Amino acid sequence: MFDTLPEQPADALLALIGLYRADPRPQKLDLGVGVYRDDSGVTPIMAAVKAAEKVLLETRTTKAYLGPEGDPVYTDLLKPIVFGKDPGGRVAGIQTPGGTGAVRLAADLVALARPDAKILYGAPTWPNHLQILNATRLKAVPHPYFDVKAQTVNVASLVAAIESASAGDVVLLHGCCHNPTGGELEPADWRTVLKALQETGVVPLIDFAYHGLGKGLEGDAYGVRLLTDNLDEVMVAYSCDKNFGLYRERVGALYVKARDEKAASVVMSNLAAFSRVSWSMPPDHGAAIVRTILEDPELTRIWREEIDRMGARVRGVRSALAAAGPGLKAHETQTGMFSTLALGPEQVLALRKDHAVYMAGSGRINVAGLHVRDIPAFVTALKAVGY
Ligand code: PMP
Numbered sequence: 001m002f003d004t005l006p007e008q009p010a011d012a013l014l015a016l017i018g019l020y021r022a023d024p025r026p027q028k029l030d031l032g033v034g035v036y037r038d039d040s041g042v043t044p045i046m047a048a049v050k051a052a053e054k055v056l057l058e059t060r061t062t063k064a065y066l067g068p069e070g071d072p073v074y075t076d077l078l079k080p081i082v083f084g085k086d087p088g089g090r091v092a093g094i095q096t097p098g099g100t101g102a103v104r105l106a107a108d109l110v111a112l113a114r115p116d117a118k119i120l121y122g123a124p125t126w127p128n129h130l131q132i133l134n135a136t137r138l139k140a141v142p143h144p145y146f147d148v149k150a151q152t153v154n155v156a157s158l159v160a161a162i163e164s165a166s167a168g169d170v171v172l173l174h175g176c177c178h179n180p181t182g183g184e185l186e187p188a189d190w191r192t193v194l195k196a197l198q199e200t201g202v203v204p205l206i207d208f209a210y211h212g213l214g215k216g217l218e219g220d221a222y223g224v225r226l227l228t229d230n231l232d233e234v235m236v237a238y239s240c241d242k243n244f245g246l247y248r249e250r251v252g253a254l255y256v257k258a259r260d261e262k263a264a265s266v267v268m269s270n271l272a273a274f275s276r277v278s279w280s281m282p283p284d285h286g287a288a289i290v291r292t293i294l295e296d297p298e299l300t301r302i303w304r305e306e307i308d309r310m311g312a313r314v315r316g317v318r319s320a321l322a323a324a325g326p327g328l329k330a331h332e333t334q335t336g337m338f339s340t341l342a343l344g345p346e347q348v349l350a351l352r353k354d355h356a357v358y359m360a361g362s363g364r365i366n367v368a369g370l371h372v373r374d375i376p377a378f379v380t381a382l383k384a385v386g387y
Contacts, residue, residue: 013360020358028356029374031365034179034337035247036213036310039371046245048303052292056285066284068275069268070095074287075253077294081217082208082238082255084225089261091228092268094254094275095282099209099239100128102254106205106235107136108274109256109267110170120161120171120202122146122154124340124362126179129172129207141165146181148363149342151330153183159196167201175208175236176220177336180364184214184335190223194230204231209239212307213314214335232259240290243307249286313368320372324379327387337368347385355381 016032035043069075075093079086096102110117119138121129122145133140143161144154162171173193178184185193197204204227214220228234233256240251254271258264275281293299314337322332331339343351343363351357357378359365370378 016358016360019352023356023358025356027377029358029369029378031357031359031367031369034366036242036245036314036337036368037366038310039313041369041371043247044245046303046306048293048299048306049244049246049289051299051302052289052296055292055296056288060288063284066281068094068272068281070275070282071284071287071291073295074291075255077291078238078240078253079255081294082211082221082224082236082253083228084218084221087228087255087257090259090264091255091257092264092271093256094268094271095287096237096252096254096275097250097279097282098241098252099207099237100132100252101250101279101282102237102239102252103129103205103207104132104136104278105254105271105274106237106256107132107138108278109235109270110205111136111138112270114168118165118169119205120165120169122158122161122172122174124148124180125172125174126207146178146183146340148181148340151183151334151342153181153185153189155185155189155192159192162193162196162200162202165200165202169200169202170205170235171197171202173204173206173223175206175211175224177210177214178334178338179209179336180338180340180360180362182331182334182336182339182367184333185223187222187226190226193223194226197227197231203233203235205235205237207237209237210242210336211238212243213311213337216308216311217304220335228257231257233257240286243310244286244290244293244303246286246289249289250283251286251290317367317370317372317375320375321367321370321378324375328379331367337366338364339367340364341382341387343385343387347387350385351381355384357381 020030118141120141123142143157211220236255238253241247256267258267293303318331322329341363
């Protein structure tokens, strides 16, 4: 039976965790895996999350099954955080296992509705985007989104890609905090993208995985809200795994705006059906934490303060990095945890071997893995490998 299977490549980034752990050098820097770290290098459980877990421990009376759509109170409470208001009955929402589950359901939905649709994506992107699109057999069409050498976003090529596509094709956009480049669409760029979408009928699938870690909860939502307010059909794949620090609990949601309430209800029935055959129903604990926080104004206030502090720390490290050398200036205007440095594989290897600096083979760094006091040593190491 299994002789025909090809061996799948191991996840290089996860392998890096093992190498980092085994490295005895005390000055070692982990800029690899994409989780937020605080000033002491820890990925903390947020105080609002701890408090919500306590409430759940004391008040939950059952763990009986929910349905394939998860907890609708969770998806409803999250809506004003995502959209800035109640977006109304045209927006269907379903709980998913993480942002990954949301992207997967969106791809399943498109593949069923429009099996021949092209999915435009900007390169480079989160590698799992391509794996998910391949798994659903959708035709993924790249355009150059980010010039790593120049550290600039290529808005013109994004718009050209949309203009060359047809109504019913899909463009995959990052809502904020682009992974892996940090290259952000500014408000004026979002307005240009909106115009191209209105002219062509191309539908956006917005992956919104790092809400709050860039320009804050309001600033980061500009594009998502502009497009949802002004287009008839939009998909938003949301993750609470980063902005609530719930990574392993797998907390996400997919929101789909359809032409009218009836169409939204048909979309919802399809999403529930996909959920049922994929994971039957999403895991509850993480979503219950988010629900408990958002139901309680005081816990919500604490959470908002915490996510604001996290975003501020990332911006602080970015400013310090940008000030550390002329070649690093762009890191200040980039947003979120990631940047991609123009480094070849040998340079990345030399950084690890000779300087104990760990990063993805692509040159992607997790800015949150840096402490401001590490920056001089980091910049010295970069210079030593010819950056
Ligand atoms: N989209 C992007 C761009 C991501 O970087 C990630 C996480 N690496 C996800 C989605 C999925 O996040 P989650 O852990 O919630 O599945």
